[in-house]
Amino acid sequence: MDIVIRRARPAEYEALGEITAQAYLQDGLLDFGESDEYLGVLKDVARRAAAAEVLVATDGDKLLGGVTFVPSGGPMADIARSGEAEIRMLAVDHTARGRGAGEALVRACIDRARATEGCVRVVLSSQRTMHSAHRIYERLGFVRTPDRDWNPIPHLSDITLLTYELTL
Template identity: 60%
Template sequence: MSIEERVIEVRDARPAEYEAVGKIVAEAFYADGQLEAPDSAFYADVLRDVAGRAAAAEIIVALDDGAVVGGVTFVPRGGPMADIARDGEAEIRMLGVAPDAQGRGAGTALMRECIKRSADARRIVLSTQTVAVGSHRLYERLGFVREPARDWAPVPGVDLLCYVLEP
């Protein structure tokens, strides 16, 4: 099957897949340089704790030929997993695709699924590190725009950019 014929499946993650999703997302963040700041190493444990966030958010997986290759945490309406979402906004968090599976459409498929699930939201928001240039291109290609007034830093040395989409 050629890359053009390949179909990436997206669906809710199953509990048996949580460990794989956590590992993939942490690997993607490491590969992208997002866990290099001195105070951000603890975040790898947060990324791996998919079961911990599944109770408060939706965990969506991307599968390529039946194998989990990516995942994202989707927060449709605030709650403990929301970092920057305001009233009426959905939030996308912790998007990651296995480094060896990047470029096959899994990230795009995950983002499109989040956008689809945001039909009732007035806006969709997300935060991304300044070093995640490939992610920025994906977000912009899907219509997200920067909102610098909402940029923030969860810890010193980790500067996050805010992107928004009004569906």
């Protein structure tokens, strides 16, 4: 398999939104399933692409997954501080898992962070049950930062997102 990482094309936004939404739903990562309002955010790739860099992993003409790279605390950042880039919404189609697409997407984000002037760190948030993603992050040198763990919707749930960082 030849995985290629590149910017998402507008013609791919809908398919990538569906891959992302299905990955979160099938992995049980949304509190309220199909009615979860975050589902709409996951599906709205055009909005993400207008505010950050959306990357896709492809094998030939097959879309395998995608990620949102937020350089230096852009408007899509959740936890990034000055001098930090953030990785968000990493998702790989269930049929393509275990083939290296997720790791290739994270590596591409790290490369972009290194190329971003003034960027000294990459940060991300992850749910406790995302064990496969945690293994990728740790293999690539990310370390847990429990002091930055946070709850995205404290009034609705008791989900605490785990945070990681990689110093460049």
